[in-house]
Amino acid sequence: MAEKRLAIWVVVEQNQGKLAPVSIEVLGQAVRLVEAASALSGEVAVVLLGDQVEDLAEELSAYGVDQVYWVDDPRLKHYQNDSYAAVLQRLVEREKPDILLFGATGAGEELAPTLAARLSTGLAAHCTGLDINADGQLVMKVPAFGGRVLGEIFCPSTSPQMASIKPGTFTVTERRVGRGEIVREDASSLLFDEDIRLEIMDVVQFEPSGLPLEKADVVIAGGYGMGSKKNWGLLEQLAAELQGAVGCTRPALDEGWTAGEHTMIGTSGKTVRPKVYLGCGISGAAHHVAGIKDSGVIINVNRDALAPAHAYSDYCVTDDAKKVVEALLEEIRRTKNEDDSG
Amino acid sequence: MPELKFTEAQEMLRKAVREFVEKEVLPIAHRIDVDNECPVDVFKKMGTLGFAGVFVPQEYGGAGMGLTERAIILEEISRHAAGFAMILMTHHLGVEAILAYGTEEQKRKYLPDLASGRKIGGLAVTEPSGGSDVGGQQTSAEFKDGRWVLNGRKCFITNxxxxxxxxxTARTGEDAKGRPAFGAFILEAGTPGFAPGREENKFGLRGSGTGDLLLNDCEVGEEALLGAPGNGAKLALATIAKVGRTGMSAISVGILRGCLEEGVKFAKERILYGKPIAKLQAIQLEIAQNRVDYEAARLLTYQAIGLKESGANCDAEIAAAKYFSTEAAVRSAKRTIDLMGGYGVMNDYPVGRYLRDAMATIPSGGTSHVMQLVIAGQTLA
Amino acid sequence: MEIAVLLKPVPDPAQYDKIQIDPATGILVRKGLKTVINPEDKHALEAALQLKEQHGGRVALIGMAPASAVETFREGLAIGADEAFLCSDRAFAGADSLATSRVLAKAINKAGPFALVLCGSTSADGGTAHVPSQVGELLGFAHLTHVIQMEISPDGRATVRAKMENGYRESRGRLPLVLGIRRELNTPRYISLMGIMAAQGKPVHVWSLNDLGLDKGKVGLAGSPTQPGKLYQPDMKRKGEVLQGEAREVAQRLVGIFRSAGILG
Incomplete structure (x- = not known):
């Protein structure tokens, strides 16, 4: 009896010749799924679309994958929904993978549902857990109501089973030894000019300054309870003293106190898992907590003793956040001086 | 007796006003109190949304709603900033006087700007000789060569x-029985001989500037006369009862809700003996009383306004609503300060301002004593 | 310019902490939660109203929701839309994003034609961000989501910026388009009293499965390629030790906690 096959594809994302970090995170999950589903004959392939991205194809082949489907064409230089979806649709219809995984980036959140609609199949968004059950079905765990609720999703009767994963949901796994086969596809049979309805005019990306939130050992997060832009400066001082980074909630972002949207934590922002998270003036709405729940130690300072944030904390302080942050700054500076003089 | 139930449109209005107040007024509520200045820009923004002309018919540029909707607006603003609501409440006095007594020409001339908030309105009756003693006014209006010449001093005039x-309002002469007769005049800021005088320093409802208006040979044409020459006293009393007292009552309901909410918030936040003070029965009793005062004031206020809108004669009901709501607001603010202990007297919390605002609602539109006299008069009649 | 705005009534995101799963039935308990217009949809409506103010035309609200959601649509009319089409049928219940998009696309075609379909890029409740792209696909319109800037000329040329990680992508194309709007695009207007009055007289059409002529097997739970399994309430509770004392004492405790976590040397 022939072994049951399980082909998992990861659609990777590249911007200006660089792989998006989330693609590697997703790839790690694909490899894990195949390993876990040992009863099945599993294989992992990645799909890479771009213009002159041979080096990325090489790089990807070393991640423990069986194949790298590589489509190279000047028209694929930048992600564009029509061209990327057209190529992927033709590839998927030809190869019939069982599972298709995407990073839920700005591009991925367009490309994945587009493809799912074209293939009339199911897509689960922002999965926080993926498993293969005894029937060989993909079990996708997805958040709803800002992470307050998690639900299982199946895609029982259509194929492929599709899922997207938000950046930072999973940590990057080690690069595995081995080398997958690079399959260079002929773009001219996969992409036609009439597929493309929108023309990309410009792609602008900037490097955010400072330590990225997701790499910081200490995250100082501020919410509406910080009260003012002036008080916000205290959080930045504290982060500097602790060599950490400052994150924020949506209300604080809306007040214009923060460094920008790239510092927002939660379901519509970043997921962080620092050694220590210190929340200041944050009530602890579900959509924020979902982005910090895997942190090492969680501390919250909030005037409201009944704020949900306290329940999600290892330690909590019922007091004015500004006052506590000031005291903490003073204490840290004092102990540093003692250390220096001692 | 049916339940007090707002229509779907009224509920939507409340939601819309709340959103505006939380975004635009709440952040500056403390500053309005400290600086005692009218935030004209926010007033004008409010005007574009129809608050300034809520009960003005659409043909004059208003929203075409009624006094109930106006009360909802005042209540929602006063929940966070009663001083700011007082500016709107007073503006409506001027609007109502022109709407109820103006000629078609006067209405077309003034109401579109007032209803859209491009211009702010007011009503000036009180003089050093007294407010409720309307007949004691000294300000005079003499008709000379086809023009009115006004002289005198108005005091405690909001806006x-x-x-x-x-x-x-001004004394235009005597009626057939020899009693003083009054007229009402529409005066525009900048008219020669008409100017604001000294500003009072109120301890409550700050932001709504209150002060003197000085009339020194202020000369206006016949078209400035609002209503008949002898109609001024009636105009003043009717406008104050219909729009002034109901407005002060609605403002008090807003303050009462602010007190209730602040008290609840504090009781849940403040930890004593290891648990929120909301768990203490003594605190629960205070919260219950705040709730009852709020509910009762709300019922009296909207009931009286509903009666007025139905055209009923309800001076006593309006007086009762105003008397009860303003006094209840004072009690409730004091009670909330008490339950907050030392924090209650700190300006970090708005409740001290609520108490000052509540106190200041009492004299406006007639003191509690005057309200009781109105109620007793109608009851004993 | 004929514009459709997809409007979704959602439970107020400020109250998501109150959502529970009934331990006995495993079903979501969302009773007592206020229903509001999905926050990003307000930005889509604002964009539509601004375009109508520039170029004329009409703005129609289209959505799929229980009939009780009519008040939420009335609110959209008070903000300034001209009419509303509410797709409401028991058969639509339990729909995933694709089954929902089928209903919306059908309603757009029936109420249209529209040159432009705008919606929030993401809903606050489900939050999949699938609907803009899937409606676009089903209509056969080009589409973009996470839109933070757009310019649309009366002759139908469009230049649109879509947000990407730490930047944006600018595309050019022609109407018809479906655009998923982000909050960065604009500031929604407040509801005016005049708007509330006007809304009372604006038409709200309610369309059933039959009105739309849809196949029962293509909508609702039955027509959804994804099927829900168990629901969980993630247990994120921690010990919640309260640090008491004056700010200075608390600060000393915090420094200790930082140190034992390997921070501060």
């Missing part, structure tokens, strides 16, 4: 320096 259009 005295911010109003663009003020309806001013």
């Amino acid at each position: 005295s320096s911010s109003a663009d259009v003020t309806v001013v």
Whole structure:
């Protein structure tokens, strides 16, 4: 009896010749799924679309994958929904993978549902857990109501089973030894000019300054309870003293106190898992907590003793956040001086 | 007796006003109190949304709603900033006087600007000789060569320096029985001989500037006369009862809700003996009383306004609503300060301002004593 | 310019902490939660109203929701839309994003034609961000989501910026388009009293499965390629030790906690 096959594809994302970090995170999950589903004959392939991205194809082949489907064409230089979806649709219809995984980036959140609609199949968004059950079905765990609720999703009767994963949901796994086969596809049979309805005019990306939130050992997060832009400066001082980074909630972002949207934590922002998270003036709405729940130690300072944030904390302080942050700054500076003089 | 139930449109209005107040007024509520200045820009923004002309028919540029909707607006603003609501409440006095007594020409001339908030309105009746003693007014209006010449001093006039259009009452002569007769005049800011005088320093409802209006040979044409020459006293009393007292009552309901909410918030936040003080029965009793005062004031206020809108004669019901709600607001603010202990007297919390605002609602539109006299008069009649 | 705005009534995101799963039935308990217009949809409506103010035309609200959601649509009319089409049928219940998009696309075609379909890029409740792209696909319109800037000329040329990680992508194309709007695009207007009055007289059409002529097997739970399994309430509770004392004492405790976590040397 022939072994049951399980082909998992990861659609990777590249911007200006660089792989998006989330693609590697997703790839790690694909490899894990195949390993876990040992009863099945599993294989992992990645799909890479771009213009002159041979080096990325090489790089990807070393991640423990069986194949790298590589489509190279000047028209694929930048992600564009029509061209990327057209190529992927033709590839998927030809190869019939069982599972298709995407990073839920700005591009991925367009490309994945587009493809799912074209293939009339199911897509689960922002999965926080993926498993293969005894029937060989993909079990996708997805958040709803800002992470307050998690639900299982199946895609029982259509194929492929599709899922997207938000950046930072999973940590990057080690690069595995081995080398997958690079399959260079002929773009001219996969992409036609009439597929493309929108023309990309410009792609602008900037490097955010400072330590990225997701790499910081200490995250100082501020919410509406910080009260003012002036008080916000205290959080930045504290982060500097602790060599950490400052994150924020949506209300604080809306007040214009923060460094920008790239510092927002939660379901519509970043997921962080620092050694220590210190929340200041944050009530602890579900959509924020979902982005910090895997942190090492969680501390919250909030005037409201009944704020949900306290329940999600290892330690909590019922007091004015500004006052506590000031005291903490003073204490840290004092102990540093003692250390220096001692 | 049916339940007090707002329509779907009224509920939507409340939601819309709340959103505006939380975004635009709440952040500056403390500053309005400290600076005692009318935030004209926010007033104008409010005007574009129809708050300034809520009960003005659409043909004059208003929203075409009624006094209930106006009360909802005042209540929602006063929940966070009663001083700011007082500016709107006073503006409506001027608007109502012109709407109820103006000629078609006067209405077309003034209401579109007032209803859209481009101009701020006011009503000036009180004089050093007294407010409720309407007949004691000394300000005079003499008719000379086809023009009215006004002289005198109005005092305790809200919006005295911010109003663009003020309806001013003045003695025009005597009636057939020899009693003083009064007229009402529409005066525009900047009219020669008409100017704001000294500004009072109120301890409550700050932001709504209150002060003197000075009339020194202020000369206006016949078209400035609002209503018949002998109609001024009736105009003043009717406008104050219909729009003034109901407005003060609605403002008090807003303050009461602010007190209730602040008290609840504090009781849940403040930890004593290891648990929120909301768990203490003594605190629960205070919260219950705040709730009852709020509910009762709300019922009396909207009931009286509903009666007025139905055309009923309800001076006593309005007086009762105003008397009860303003006094209840004072009690409730004091009670909330008490339950907050030392924090209650700190300006970090708004409740001290609520108490000052509540105190200041009492004299406006007639003191509690006057309200009781109105109620007793109707009851004993 | 004929514009459709997809409007979704959602439970107020400020109250998501109150959502529970009934331990006995495993079903979501969302009773007592206020229903509001999905926050990003307000930005889509604002964009539509601004375009109508520039170029004329009409703005129609289209959505799929229980009939009780009519008040939420009335609110959209008070903000300034001209009419509303509410797709409401028991058969639509339990729909995933694709089954929902089928209903919306059908309603757009029936109420249209529209040159432009705008919606929030993401809903606050489900939050999949699938609907803009899937409606676009089903209509056969080009589409973009996470839109933070757009310019649309009366002759139908469009230049649109879509947000990407730490930047944006600018595309050019022609109407018809479906655009998923982000909050960065604009500031929604407040509801005016005049708007509330006007809304009372604006038409709200309610369309059933039959009105739309849809196949029962293509909508609702039955027509959804994804099927829900168990629901969980993630247990994120921690010990919640309260640090008491004056700010200075608390600060000393915090420094200790930082140190034992390997921070501060």
